[in-house]
Amino acid sequence: MAVMSKTLLNRRPDHSGQDGQERRLLRSVVPGAPVENRRQLVVKLSWMSLWMIYLLYPVGDLASSRHGTAAKVAGAIGLVLFLACYFSLVAFRSTGRSGQWRGNYVLVGLMLTLATVSSFGLGQPWLTLYTYASVCTGAVLAPRLGLPGVALVTALALAVSLSVHADLTTLISIVLPCFLGGFAMTGLQRLIGTMRELREARAAVAHLAAAEERLRLARDLHDLLGHSLSLITIKSELAGRLMDQDKQEAARAQVADIESVARQSLIDVREAVGGYRRPTLPVELAAARSALTAAQITLEADPSVADGRPGLGTDETGALAWALREAVTNVVRHGEGATVCTVTMDETWEGDGERYAVLEIADNGRGPGKSGPGNGLSGLEERLALVDGRLETGVGARGKGFRLRALVPLRTVTTPAADAGASGS
Numbered sequence: 001m002a003v004m005s006k007t008l009l010n011r012r013p014d015h016s017g018q019d020g021q022e023r024r025l026l027r028s029v030v031p032g033a034p035v036e037n038r039r040q041l042v043v044k045l046s047w048m049s050l051w052m053i054y055l056l057y058p059v060g061d062l063a064s065s066r067h068g069t070a071a072k073v074a075g076a077i078g079l080v081l082f083l084a085c086y087f088s089l090v091a092f093r094s095t096g097r098s099g100q101w102r103g104n105y106v107l108v109g110l111m112l113t114l115a116t117v118s119s120f121g122l123g124q125p126w127l128t129l130y131t132y133a134s135v136c137t138g139a140v141l142a143p144r145l146g147l148p149g150v151a152l153v154t155a156l157a158l159a160v161s162l163s164v165h166a167d168l169t170t171l172i173s174i175v176l177p178c179f180l181g182g183f184a185m186t187g188l189q190r191l192i193g194t195m196r197e198l199r200e201a202r203a204a205v206a207h208l209a210a211a212e213e214r215l216r217l218a219r220d221l222h223d224l225l226g227h228s229l230s231l232i233t234i235k236s237e238l239a240g241r242l243m244d245q246d247k248q249e250a251a252r253a254q255v256a257d258i259e260s261v262a263r264q265s266l267i268d269v270r271e272a273v274g275g276y277r278r279p280t281l282p283v284e285l286a287a288a289r290s291a292l293t294a295a296q297i298t299l300e301a302d303p304s305v306a307d308g309r310p311g312l313g314t315d316e317t318g319a320l321a322w323a324l325r326e327a328v329t330n331v332v333r334h335g336e337g338a339t340v341c342t343v344t345m346d347e348t349w350e351g352d353g354e355r356y357a358v359l360e361i362a363d364n365g366r367g368p369g370k371s372g373p374g375n376g377l378s379g380l381e382e383r384l385a386l387v388d389g390r391l392e393t394g395v396g397a398r399g400k401g402f403r404l405r406a407l408v409p410l411r412t413v414t415t416p417a418a419d420a421g422a423s424g425s
Contacts, residue, residue: 130157138185150182206286279321323406327361338365
């Protein structure tokens with residue numbers, strides 16, 4: 001996945017090192033993505049610490065006068081060890097270093113042991129530890145084993161609760177959250193796995209789109225240069241034989257033909273390479289989906305965007321692809337608060353009877369504010385002007401977000417049926 005993503009990113013301009021840091025930060029906040037530095041790990045552990053509120057029951061039990069000094073010391077040590085196991089699991093899984101590490105199961109087993117011993121030794125307030133153990137069980141076990149594992153932990157919590165003669169209220173408030181918490185974690189693990197597969201699939205689609213462009217270039221170069229070089233080879237051999245026969249004028253004519261063929265071949269190669277370098281809507285749409293997904297922004301794209309429209313020329317298509325690239329870059333970098341980005345393709349008629357293809361990109365963020373257009377939009381406006389198009393920007397629908405509309409003219413397309421009708425008339 002990393003190689004494919006890197007291939008895709010290499011096709012997009014990297015304006016500064018700060019942009020790369022922003023992309024890495026965006027990837028780190030995607031659910032299931034590993035943290036990349038200590039600061040991110042501390043932030044995640046701090047968020048996980050909010051769930052420690054349920055430990056008020058065992059902490060309050062230690063603070064009460066129900067137990068002697070030895071029991072309190074043993075309970076405090078056990079609670080600290082339990083928390084160490086819990087945060088160790090969170091840290092290892094957050095950094096992506098756990099993998100298939102068998103120590104995960106050891107830590108979960110130790111947590112279950114501490115929950116059981118403390119519940120028998122110190123009473124029912126300590127049954128709440130089973131909820132944490134159940135959540136960790138759902139996170140550590142494979143998806144197919146997660147639900148059975150959570151059920152076993154819940155059964156153990158129920159058995160221990162009955163053994164310590166817990167009342168009905170305690171049974172409901174402990175056993176039910178134990179099962180629901182573990183069940184929710186198994187579902188979250190499945191969701192994270194699905195999202196990871198989806199990101200890989202999208203990166204693969206973008207990679208295949210780029211590979212298709214490379215295949216097109218290879219095919220075009222083969223067709224262009226194969227014929228031209230063969231012709232140059234034949235004429236060079238003929239010119240050599242004519243020079244050996246002292247037919248200077250005929251040899252000079254062949255050399256002139258070789259020069260003409262070489263010049264035309266150079267023009268053809270430049271056009272082919274120019275077409276390869278020109279961005280296309282399918283490639284840019286795949287790149288946009290990958291970039292927006294990393295930024296946790298949902299892309300809602302009209303399927304007709306990748307298909308194009310009848311009458312849309314190569315230069316016009318390239319200009320729209322540049323518009324899509326620039327608009328998505330703006331959404332990722334400046335679309336503060338945006339959660340959805342829509343891309344639509346339509347056509348419109350102008351007052352002078354000219355027909356235009358319209359590519360519209362809009363987000364639901366906070367909008368452009370009072371800042372003026374940057375260099376990217378100015379350059380995009382110049383690109384569109386080269387194909388007699390224009391750029392329109394403004395506030396999105398219902399006064400939210402930012403909307404960019406790129407308009408390029410459509411050529412008149414004559415169909416065979418229309419031609420036949422014209423001939424008949």
